[in-house]
Amino acid sequence: MASVCFYFQVHQPYRLRRYSIFDADHNYFDDYKNSEICRKVATKCYLPANQCILDMIRVHEGRFRCSYALTGVVLDQFESYCPEVLDSFRRLNETGCVEFLAETYYHSLAFLYSRREFEEQVALQQKKIHDLFGQKSTVFRNTELIYNNEVAAAAAHMGYRAIIAEGADHILGYRSPNYVYRPPTADIRVLLKNYRLSDDIAFRFGNRSWSEWPLTAEKFAQWVNHVNGNGYTVNLFMDYETFGEHQWTETGIFEFLYHMPGAVMGINHDNNFKKPSEVAAAYDPVGEFDCPHLISWADTERDLSAWLGNAMQSNALQEAYALEAAVKEKKDPELLHDWRRLLTSDHYYYMCTKYFADGDVHKYFNPYESPYDSYINFMNVLDNIASRAK
């Protein structure tokens, strides 16, 4: 028997407007662009994908299940810019087949800089999820799957039963990501992303020069079925925007998604789909996943260099978190919310110089012409926030 466990990351940052040294107001965010992007992605991805998942749940009579990590800031933007997306998530929630994971409200790197801020943001996101869907999460995932033994211990401390991490080769070695593991010192289960099969969908699906193109539901079901005898669960973790946004509708990604559960369960009637909490409950850990150093799911390096790879990024992060005490001292909810929206990891990702010259995926997601422009803009905003916190 093989289980498939889906988890989709749903997130949109509050992008900053162009803010120069000549600006002094408190309107830092590009409302027009944020609403435009939110609605565009809703039309291309969130709405059709949610409909597709709902249809799958109905047609398989509850045997198809999946999970989502919804950041607080994307939920806020759905409320402001396209409430119909929230409605469609509510309909999914009503089926009982969908689970929402816990994470930081602002999709931040707070764990690295302030444990207090980290726990506050997780609590905020959990309150939001509870208010909207009445769920209390039992599985935690940190921003961009940033993980080490300490993150696992913190999640265990906060009462979570499982945590999600990248199935990084350099940690796993010869071992398979298709089992449940435990960290060395905390009582929590670790579910690891099967990055090969996840990336076959998320990155390679529409690539015509890929030797496996075109990827059909039947072919993928065979790969999943091969896990039988060497693992319990295939964890397919990816950006939800894979469907319709990164892989366009024309690639057939929605048809693939729709037919995949039938193919997986058809090839072997024991195969099934599980929510992360169900995986954690169903299987005992087979071994230890000892990860003293920080890993993530980003780039080929699977490290933090996308957010902390150069002097600008580390400076911006340090300066931002240095304001925590002063901002909180002010007890001004708007100031606090503004400051926290600057903690969203995307702002630091835009400052990444790693592949800048090659014009790759980093550039695609980057609203700035260059990482330098993004740093300059960010620091101007931060400077204004600092003046309000004085």
Next chain:
Amino acid sequence: MNIFMLGWEFPPFISGGLGTACYGLTKAMSELGHHVIFVLPQPIAGTVSTHVTLKTPTAQQALAAYRSYTLREFQNVEFRAIPSTLQPYVSPDPRTEAVITGGSEIMVQPHGGGGGAGEAASVNVPMSILSGPRGGFSPGQYGGDMFGEAQRYAEIAVILARGESFDVVHAHDWMTYPAGIAVARALGKPLVVHIHSTEFDRSGEHVNQRIYDVEREGMHAADRVIAVSTLTKNIVTSRYGVPEHKVEVVYNAIDNNGNGYEALPPIGKEEKIVLFLGRITMQKGPEYFLAAAKKVLEFNKNVRFVMAGTGDMTKRMIELAAELGIGQKVVFTGFLRGNDVARIYKMADLYVMPSVSEPFGIAPLEALSHDVPVLISKQSGVSEVLTHVLKVDFWDINEMANKIVAVLRHPPLQATLREHGNFEIQKLTWKDSAQHCVDVYNQAIAARKGAA
């Protein structure tokens, strides 16, 4: 490959970015094993300062006087200097125009030709590198003589070329086009013209029709056209009507190992320094630099703006700085030479090139090679090859000030720009540019064969 190359200037007879490019290109071609005959006008003593009444030698006189020589670093290059009044850029005093960097010297050895009478057997001259292509040719100063001289020069070049063996003619910028066309026609060789700048870059919309005509004729007569950037290629196709497929972009480069900059001790300074280094002419946008400086000083008083170089707008800029009330914060150094250039780079926190129209712009590469972060206008060819620099529209003074303030305020920004920028320019080598030119020669030769 044997190349008959027509330039205007070459170290040590250098005054513009064109000379820097010719130096880099021919040196690399020599290293690649190609043979170059480099023909250039040799200034006639006395003509530069008395250009109103030019004495034009006859063809016979010129031929009798031409100098042939080789340079130590250029194994496969033979130089032919034809006495001529052709001067690429005009200025009242050439010494105030030239910006000399570096400490390396090259040896000029008179060799054959019998000319150059009265010159020492060997002279050490500093290698001169200019901050960028300079325009500023004012036809008013020359009247019609310049065009007549270009024609006369062409005749001499043909006579000279008959005694040489080569595969292709390569002509740099408009003054050599008549000679290039004449040599190519007379000897039935393919012609490649190289556009380092156009009349539109130098003069905006106030183009000199006669120069434009010479440029246009050269581009149309050529088998292939080399442009120093896509920006320039677009001008060549849209303003001169050259078919797009005939134009190839070959970027300039920088010789990272050959500069031999002297290691200088760190300079202790209280103030931040923002540097403008280049000709102070309309093309270079000096007034935008000063307007941005005024805005920067509203946020940060502890900055000095240094304008190094001269040009026909120098006086106007000194006045403008005073009008803006920032006179005491702006330093006009005049022309800098030798180690002064290395020293000013060492002191600078940021180099700004606010050019209004810059076909390429080698100067930012030099700044980066001196570890100085760079802010360039988007209206420059060099912005097509540099990513780890700051870019603004030349007219966007607020954004220019915004970025200057950021660099001065945030050391990590400066550090990241410096580190990545210095690394990035190592990919821009003259060897690649030279090889690219050779590819274009082969295209031109093949096109000839195909047509025949």
